[in-house]
Amino acid sequence: MGEPEPELDDDLYELPAWSLSRDSDGWIQIANPLPERVDREWALGGATGTGVRVCVLDSGIEDGHPRVGPVARAVAITVGEDDEPVATDDLEGDLCGHGTACASVVHALAPEAEIHSVRVLGAGFSGSGRALIAGLRWAVDEGYDVINMSLSTTKPKFAEALHELADQAYFKRTVVVASAHNMPVESLPWRFSSVISVASHDEADPLVFYANPEPPVEFFARGVDVEVGWIGGGTIHATGNSFATPCIAGIAALILSKHPGLTPFQLKTVLYLISTNVGGSGT
Amino acid sequence: MTDDANGMHAAVAAGVLAAENDFADLLRSVVEVARAIFGARASSIMLFDEESDELVFAAVAGAGEQDLVGRRMPSDTGIAGWVLSSRTPLVLEDVANDPRFAREVAEKTGFVPSGMMAAPLLADERALGVLQVLDRPKRARFSLQEMELLGLFANQAAIALSLLDSTRRARSALDGVGDISVVARLAASLTRLEGPRRATGLALLEQLELLLRP
Numbered sequence: 017m018g019e020p021e022p023e024l025d026d027d028l029y030e031l032p033a034w035s036l037s038r039d040s041d042g043w044i045q046i047a048n049p050l051p052e053r054v055d056r057e058w059a060l061g062g063a064t065g066t067g068v069r070v071c072v073l074d075s076g077i078e079d080g081h082p083r084v085g086p087v088a089r090a091v092a093i094t095v096g097e098d099d100e101p102v103a104t105d106d107l108e109g110d111l112c113g114h115g116t117a118c119a120s121v122v123h124a125l126a127p128e129a130e131i132h133s134v135r136v137l138g139a140g141f142s143g144s145g146r147a148l149i150a151g152l153r154w155a156v157d158e159g160y161d162v163i164n165m166s167l168s169t170t171k172p173k174f175a176e177a178l179h180e181l182a183d184q185a186y187f188k189r190t191v192v193v194a195s196a197h198n199m200p201v202e203s204l205p206w207r208f209s210s211v212i213s214v215a216s217h218d219e220a221d222p223l224v225f226y227a228n229p230e231p232p233v234e235f236f237a238r239g240v241d242v243e244v245g246w247i248g249g250g251t252i253h254a255t256g257n258s259f260a261t262p263c264i265a266g267i268a269a270l271i272l273s274k275h276p277g278l279t280p281f282q283l284k285t286v287l288y289l290i291s292t293n294v295g296g297s298g299t
Numbered sequence: 300m301t302d303d304a305n306g307m308h309a310a311v312a313a314g315v316l317a318a319e320n321d322f323a324d325l326l327r328s329v330v331e332v333a334r335a336i337f338g339a340r341a342s343s344i345m346l347f348d349e350e351s352d353e354l355v356f357a358a359v360a361g362a363g364e365q366d367l368v369g370r371r372m373p374s375d376t377g378i379a380g381w382v383l384s385s386r387t388p389l390v391l392e393d394v395a396n397d398p399r400f401a402r403e404v405a406e407k408t409g410f411v412p413s414g415m416m417a418a419p420l421l422a423d424e425r426a427l428g429v430l431q432v433l434d435r436p437k438r439a440r441f442s443l444q445e446m447e448l449l450g451l452f453a454n455q456a457a458i459a460l461s462l463l464d465s466t467r468r469a470r471s472a473l474d475g476v477g478d479i480s481v482v483a484r485l486a487a488s489l490t491r492l493e494g495p496r497r498a499t500g501l502a503l504l505e506q507l508e509l510l511l512r513p
Contacts (some may be wrong), residue, residue, distance in 0.1 A: 034441050101430070112380065137375070137385060166387065167386070168385070170421055170423070170424045170426065173424075199388060199450035199453065238444060240441055240502065255390035257387070258385075
């Protein structure tokens with residue numbers, strides 16, 4: 017006598033596809049979104065960033081700055097019980113200028129993209145790393161199309177949580193663009209393959225970017241002597257991977273506005289194919 | 300304390316004190332060389348004081364060097380605060396365009412720089428402070444090599460700060476503060492012992508050492 021057969025739960029069929037049955041009714045069919053030849057004209061010709069939500073995880077953004085335009089939403093993240101992120105409307109703007117600078121680089125490339133600010137720096141967060149994780153968790157849950165992270169942590173104890181979040185973003189079609197470190201130190205999350213990591217080149221054209229044949233840094237973008245927006249409505253010239261990163265975030269926003277629904281894997285492939293040293297012309 | 304114990308305490312304390320002076324000289328030398336190499340108007344190292352959550356000027360070369368050392372600011376203030384918490388170096392030109400920044404820096408240093416380079420001082424996973432170079436001459440363009448050079452100086456300063464940190468911990472152990480102060484007290488007690496009790500104490504410590512060996 018066997019056990020009575022358990023009743024099948026309808027919800028079972030809502031589970032992710034861990035396997036593929038031969039009678040799968042064709043749901044496995046995917047229309048290849050990439051043409052036979054991917055070039056810059058196909059990838060971003062005429063694109064403005066319309067419909068793409070870009071999150072700048074940083075020190076806040078000065079709302080209405082001439083180089084940034086309106087900030088769609090600004091929150092400040094604090095760390096609640098059990099390390100859960102707590103978001104409150106951020107009325108402080110930008111506490112040091114850095115977030116405004118990054119947002120201005122995105123806006124210059126993708127002027128129609130929606131800019132969102134998630135502030136994880138300032139107000140007693142120095143060196144904690146927990147706010148960085150909480151902010152990233154909140155941003156991933158929000159489902160932004162692109163998250164710009166011109167910052168990193170050197171604390172290995174955050175590696176697991178960051179890795180998990182980077183993978184979660186990857187599978188939710190949120191592209192995380194992260195600054196590589198300028199100094200010979202181990203830091204995260206830029207070293208993860210689920211994010212797009214960026215360092216600087218010293219050319220002046222923001223659309224010139226290179227795929228690195230020797231990762232872990234994957235792309236080089238404009239990061240030297242860049243004119244960026246700064247607090248007080250003005251501009252300054254700034255250098256650092258911090259400013260190369262939003263360059264790639266802006267280009268990613270252009271591609272996604274023209275080709276919504278690309279996965280981070282496909283987007284990284286497109287970036288590779290149109291990079292200046294592979295198939296892109298640089299203009 | 301016996302003469303022996305007093306002697307040991309005094310000797311170690313003197314060593315620690317001397318080392319602290321040496322590190323102050325080393326930090327000062329780092330900022331002086333950084334200032335000279337970049338041809339800058341000033342250079343400084345700020346130390347992150349975790350307890351008070353402040354940045355403290357530990358060494359200054361050039362403008363402001365007379366009275367800046369020891370001055371404190373909240374660790375989340377301005378560019379230095381961002382560099383500390385983001386652990387990322389950056390270089391800015393035309394900072395005087397930002398009135399809030401200019402005023403803030405002027406209050407700290409007594410002059411308004413037009414440009415600044417700042418790098419975090421990183422030792423393993425900790426950010427120990429920030430190295431700043433103010434007003435390098437504005438040549439045609441800032442180069443990536445200069446950024447690398449800044450990183451190298453920051454690394455040297457971080458090593459010095461890391462050593463200084465260990466020395467201070469040793470000092471607090473000697474002064475009976477901190478969780479390893481028991482080791483200093485044990486050493487002091489042992490130096491007071493003589494004859495068989497001293498030999499037994501030493502033997503016990505050797506066994507403890509074996510037990511604790513990883």
